[in-house]
Amino acid sequence: MNTFYITTPIYYANSLPHLGHLYTMIVADTVARHKRQQGIETFFLTGTDEHGINIERAAERAGRTPQQQADYVVSYYKKMTAAFGLDAAHGGYDIFMRTTEPFHYQGVTEFWRRVAKAKTPRGNDAIYKGHYEGWFCAACAAYKTEDEYVKPDDSAAPPRCLIHETPLDRISEESYFFRLSDYDEALLKLYESRSDFVQPDVRNNEVKSFVSGGLQDLSISRLKSSVSWGIPVPDDPAHTMYVWFDALINYITAIGFGNLEREQAVGFEKFWPGLHLVGKDILRFHAVYWPSFLMAAGVEQPRHVVAHGMWVDSTGRKMSKTLGNTIELDVLERFFSTDAIRYFCLREMVFGQDGRFSYEGLIDRANSDLASGLGNLSSRTLTMIGRYCQGVVPSGKISEEKLLLAKRTGVDTDETTIAGFIEHARDQFLQHFDNFAFSRALEVAWSVVARIDKMISDAKPWDLAKDENQRQTLNAVLYRSAEALRWLCVLLYPVMPQTTQDIYAQLGLSESLRTTNPAQLKWGGLNENTKIGEVKPLFPRMDKAKTLEEIRKGAEPSGVHATEAAVAESEVSKMTTPAPPMQEATEADAAAPVAGVTTFIEIGDFAKVDLRVGEVLSAERLPKSDKLLLMKIDIGEQAPRQVLAGIAEYYEPEKLVGRKVVVVANLKSRKLRGHESQGMVVAASIGEQGRPVIATFTEDVPNGARLK
Numbered sequence: 001m002n003t004f005y006i007t008t009p010i011y012y013a014n015s016l017p018h019l020g021h022l023y024t025m026i027v028a029d030t031v032a033r034h035k036r037q038q039g040i041e042t043f044f045l046t047g048t049d050e051h052g053i054n055i056e057r058a059a060e061r062a063g064r065t066p067q068q069q070a071d072y073v074v075s076y077y078k079k080m081t082a083a084f085g086l087d088a089a090h091g092g093y094d095i096f097m098r099t100t101e102p103f104h105y106q107g108v109t110e111f112w113r114r115v116a117k118a119k120t121p122r123g124n125d126a127i128y129k130g131h132y133e134g135w136f137c138a139a140c141a142a143y144k145t146e147d148e149y150v151k152p153d154d155s156a157a158p159p160r161c162l163i164h165e166t167p168l169d170r171i172s173e174e175s176y177f178f179r180l181s182d183y184d185e186a187l188l189k190l191y192e193s194r195s196d197f198v199q200p201d202v203r204n205n206e207v208k209s210f211v212s213g214g215l216q217d218l219s220i221s222r223l224k225s226s227v228s229w230g231i232p233v234p235d236d237p238a239h240t241m242y243v244w245f246d247a248l249i250n251y252i253t254a255i256g257f258g259n260l261e262r263e264q265a266v267g268f269e270k271f272w273p274g275l276h277l278v279g280k281d282i283l284r285f286h287a288v289y290w291p292s293f294l295m296a297a298g299v300e301q302p303r304h305v306v307a308h309g310m311w312v313d314s315t316g317r318k319m320s321k322t323l324g325n326t327i328e329l330d331v332l333e334r335f336f337s338t339d340a341i342r343y344f345c346l347r348e349m350v351f352g353q354d355g356r357f358s359y360e361g362l363i364d365r366a367n368s369d370l371a372s373g374l375g376n377l378s379s380r381t382l383t384m385i386g387r388y389c390q391g392v393v394p395s396g397k398i399s400e401e402k403l404l405l406a407k408r409t410g411v412d413t414d415e416t417t418i419a420g421f422i423e424h425a426r427d428q429f430l431q432h433f434d435n436f437a438f439s440r441a442l443e444v445a446w447s448v449v450a451r452i453d454k455m456i457s458d459a460k461p462w463d464l465a466k467d468e469n470q471r472q473t474l475n476a477v478l479y480r481s482a483e484a485l486r487w488l489c490v491l492l493y494p495v496m497p498q499t500t501q502d503i504y505a506q507l508g509l510s511e512s513l514r515t516t517n518p519a520q521l522k523w524g525g526l527n528e529n530t531k532i533g534e535v536k537p538l539f540p541r542m543d544k545a546k547t548l549e550e551i552r553k554g555a556e557p558s559g560v561h562a563t564e565a566a567v568a569e570s571e572v573s574k575m576t577t578p579a580p581p582m583q584e585a586t587e588a589d590a591a592a593p594v595a596g597v598t599t600f601i602e603i604g605d606f607a608k609v610d611l612r613v614g615e616v617l618s619a620e621r622l623p624k625s626d627k628l629l630l631m632k633i634d635i636g637e638q639a640p641r642q643v644l645a646g647i648a649e650y651y652e653p654e655k656l657v658g659r660k661v662v663v664v665a666n667l668k669s670r671k672l673r674g675h676e677s678q679g680m681v682v683a684a685s686i687g688e689q690g691r692p693v694i695a696t697f698t699e700d701v702p703n704g705a706r707l708k
């Protein structure tokens, strides 16, 4: 059967998404639309990974149940996917998978049972019970070997994860193991026999060399007493499943593995095997662990595991919450059209390699490739058809007797030249698309834009229009550009679904591009006499300096304010005691930044202030207060601190979650609006108004590290 199944990773439900998460969804959505255009029945999955210690802890710190925590993050994902046209209502994903769905529990239980009964390729039991002793990183949800952590100077302190720099958990408990060590040869055979199983090649080589180095058995359960937020191990409720074991299986439970209702609604038999699109950060789980689990369960291997690179910032650092360099989705949504973002992501990132993201780059491409490129080609073609042809697509044919006249203008009288060029471009475009080389495919499409633009500029239709004898030449030029535009719409629909459909409507065409197959395009398919629609601007030019300034202002909000503690206190004092005279407050606030340092302290005085690195675990507005935020901040202690700060006018609470801040840890706790505040977040106080700008780090730092 002609079906296709594509998946994104299911994202952890402990923090809110950023551009990195959006990117994988955009790529998957583009591929799904491309397949649908070819008449292939397609199923597209995205969703959230909701179990495990990481979510359990995030929930605990935020004062939520794990389910509430997951629901909160999912509601944001749903809002975001709708805003970016990726949800089912916009023709995007077919399922937003959640691992807390009962049908998933059912399928995972069935899968475990199958694996538990299986023998490895070397004839041993695939699952056995043992004792795990080692280090575990909650943030990675992975056990760490010696080369994956750093040992701190203080030998009593636990090692820290190389990726997150957070302390690892020492696990010493009974555990079920998956006998991964018996699967190396079988895996190597799989990679050998299917050289495109892992893509691109560079990742395939990485995976092969990892497996060639030998594999260690994998602990796949935790005691329920240590991690209760997980799927129980069948017939042994004292254990919960390792979160990756449960999460990977989502790809098949979503479509019906182990559940009749889902099987009938979607169809495991119909859609499996699927293609997994993942970031290179989680390749090992998908290209090593997952295939081994599937072998054990006797389930067919995925079609492909395709890994893309990471988005990095302008200085080459990976985009992450910890570094505070994430591209926030609400900023993107506010300033850019979805299609411009989709185009930029696919054009800018050479698939498989890391890509550099900057708003500047996005604005440049939106202006040059979209406004001046495709948008301009569309509007000049349609405007000229309106002006010179009464809004009706003219004939593209030049009769025998007019050929010589046409030739004199330099216009190619042989229509097949341009037709051949475009057909060839289409074939190349589709080939690149099928190889995930979106950037190259788009380059090819833009070579068509350039060619048609040049044809128009060379032919000068505005001059041809002055000579009635050149009417056929003029018509031919305009027909060719309109026809090329039609082809571009069909090709580019998966990348820019909205704009291409808009151009199509302006061309007077009403069919849905969703089901128009680019492989079947024939030159001349645009009927003469088609009445064009209303010509509307597609990609307004962006004022770069102004937009960048507005984005910057949005990120660092301005307005009347003082430092957090002062405001927090003044807000309380307004309620409890008479407000101090305005004069006093203004003078005190304004003096600090302009007067310079006047009094000096001893180093010992400074040492009295215990400044610690903290991570904001949750932040919410205090009811009935427009200034105060209540935050839970992890400063490396047993329990997070509750800190109130008067920054609610300047910072969206959701955006602070995951951010590293500096906390005055030995400030006497006090009550603000009935809530205890156990510390203070350090912020710069900007301008006469004392606008707070929270201090942060540009490098990874562990929670609890002291500032000296």
Ligand code: MSP
Residues within 6 Å of the ligand: 008, 009, 010, 011, 012, 019, 020, 021, 023, 024, 049, 247, 248, 249, 278, 279, 280, 281, 282, 309, 310, 311, 312, 318, 319, 320
């Ligand atoms: N829950 C696991 C996946 C389980 S799949 C069975 C997980 N979740 S995650 O929330 O950490 O998502 C990781 C994925 O998000 C990456 O593989 C990638 O798809 C996307 N990205 C997150 N940050 C990214 C960048 N900076 N750049 C590009 N993609 C990124 O791992």
